[in-house]
Amino acid sequence: MIFKNLNVNIMRGQVTAIMGPSGTGKTTLLRLITRQLLPDKGVILIDGQDISQLSTKELYQLRKRFGMLFQNGALLTDLNVFENVAFPLREHTDLPDRLIRHIVLTKLHAVGLRGAADMMPEELSGGMARRVALARAMVMDPEIIIYDEPFVGLDPISMGVIVRLVRRMNDALGISSIVVSHDVQEINTVADCSYLISDGHVAAFGRPDELHKAQSEIVRQFMHGMADGPVPFHFAAPDYTEQLLGRDGG
Amino acid sequence: MIRDLYYSLIGFLRTFGALQFFFLRLLAGSPSILVNRFSLVVQQIFNTGALSLVIIMVSGFFVGGVLGLQGYDSLVKFNAADSVGAVAALSLVKELGPVVTALLxxxxxxxxxxxxxxxxxxxxxxxxxxMMAINPINRVLVPRFLGGVISMPMLAAVFSMVGLLGAYVVSVVLLGVDFGAFWEQMQVNVEPGDIREGIIKSIVFGIIASLLAVWEGYHAVPTAEGVGRATTRSVVKTAIAVLIFDFMITAIFLNS
Incomplete structure (x- = not known):
């Protein structure tokens, strides 16, 4: 069992952060929210609708209201930047090419990569790929954008750009954002509300400044980046001395 | 031991059932792709068919050449060297064309x-x-499957034609078999039923090879090693399945 008694509310129009130590199931939670996985127990409601009860057609209708930014961008490697962003429009609409071009260039301009429209995904840096993926996630004007570890592996400049874009897109387009991350500093600058998940349940939630002041040991360890605490530094292992002396049977 | 065997058998049956279900999903998605998105299929025909032409033609020429050599060497002992064209044509059209093309x-x-x-x-x-509400089976797998199924019979036909050219060059140009006898024997002995058998085999092998290729790719463990293993499995399984089905189809045609 990954989660027990987990209760998370995502408020409309807000940036909600989901944080937690590595391996705590943050990405699994995203897959549950988007029904890439089905829960054994419990319900996931979107606008009061239990998504596990949806037919495939209804699920796809719901997903058209979502945009998702994957950790690695997940750009289609056989299409250039322009076509990657245009992909959902070409698949879901009959818009004329001129209008598609207009929309795609607008979205690329918003992420600062209009000049990279003709580049192929392998020519992009990690930060650029994530910005293109963000443009693609926005191109259908979704109501909810989900970011899976958007800051991982980025240099400070790219990270700053993504942080600003998350906030700006949320406010400018009036959407709801869910950001899964364990980058405390960055997420605290954009989130309206943060959930800290540990050991399968919500360890704490509230505004980032509230979490910083929390007295719970797990929250303090996570928010202040302490190496040891409720989440131990050492993974479970046999006695160190016994193992070095070869008496552990290994 | 018996328990392992039992679990292996159950595992095999489960996979086989899932493969059939997967095949039905591909078939169900095919009509709309053929009607509405045929350009995707054309692109895959280029990728799987046109880009395989060189290896198919080079292999076909030399397989035909070997048939010419071996056929001449055997038939000349019975004073029937003129029949080398018929032997090469029947071997290529009915067996080697579809089978070797499928393996390549x-x-x-x-x-x-x-x-x-x-x-x-x-x-x-x-x-x-x-997540973009696009079904990857319909958008990615079905066009690739259809591209393979359409390409295979065409590649097998090219293989057989180039093979005949190889047999002609070796037996007529190099070994001196009579030009007219070479083609006449072929025309007399190769019947429409033989060509039909070759076409049916190449279609069946195209379905098998394309189905197993997309199946293995889609069910690959998403790691570098997993993709490598899936790629290997697709070749091994296709080779075994093609040879088994070749035996079965040949037996059916001989019976009828």
Whole structure:
């Protein structure tokens, strides 16, 4: 069992952060929210609708209201930047090419990569790929954008750009954002509300400044980046001395 | 031991059932792709068919050449060297054309399909499509499957034609078999039923090779090693399945 008694509310129009130590199931939670996985127990409601009860057609209708930014961008490697962003429009609409071009260039301009429209995904840096993926996630004007570890592996400049874009897109387009991350500093600058998940349940939630002041040991360890605490530094292992002396049977 | 065997058998039956269900899903998605998105299929015919032409033609020429050599060497002892054209044509059209083309197809195009789909899975491209409300089976797998199925019979035909050219060059140009006898024997002995058998085999082998290639790619473990293993499995399984089905189809045609 990954989660027990987990209760998370995502408020409309807000940036909600989901944080937690590595391996705590943050990405699994995203897959549950988007029904890439089905829960054994419990319900996931979107606008009061239990998504596990949806037919495939209804699920796809719901997903058209979502945009998702994957950790690695997940750009289609056989299409250039322009076509990657245009992909959902070409698949879901009959818009004329001129209008598609207009929309795609607008979205690329918003992420600062209009000049990279003709580049192929392998020519992009990690930060650029994530910005293109963000443009693609926005191109259908979704109501909810989900970011899976958007800051991982980025240099400070790219990270700053993504942080600003998350906030700006949320406010400018009036959407709801869910950001899964364990980058405390960055997420605290954009989130309206943060959930800290540990050991399968919500360890704490509230505004980032509230979490910083929390007295719970797990929250303090996570928010202040302490190496040891409720989440131990050492993974479970046999006695160190016994193992070095070869008496552990290994 | 018996328990292991039992679990292996159950595992095999489960996989086989899932493969059939997967095949039905591909078939169900095919009509709309053929009607509405045929350009996607054309692109895959280019990738799997046109890009395999060189290996198919080179292999076909030399297989035909070997048939010419071996056929001449055997037939000349019975004073029947003129029949080398018929022997080469029957061997190519009924057996070697479809079978060798399918094996080469699995090695060239099947591996490309498996690794491409496996890598798309490993890099979340298929999940991204799901999240864009686009069915990856219909958008990615069906066009590749159809491209392979359409390409295979055409490649087998090219293989047989180039093979005949190889047999002609070796037996007529190099070994001195009579030009008219070479083609006449072929015309007399090769019947429409033989060509039909070859076409049916190449269609069946095209379905097998394309199905296993997309199946293995789609079910690859999304790691570098997993994609490599899936690619290998697609070739091995295709080779075994093609040879088994070749035996079965040949037996059916001989019985009828």
């Amino acid at each position: 197809f699995a090695g060239r195009a099947g591996t490309a399909l498996s690794s491409e789909i496996g890598l798309m899975k490993a890099t979340d491209q298929l999940s991204a499509m799901e």
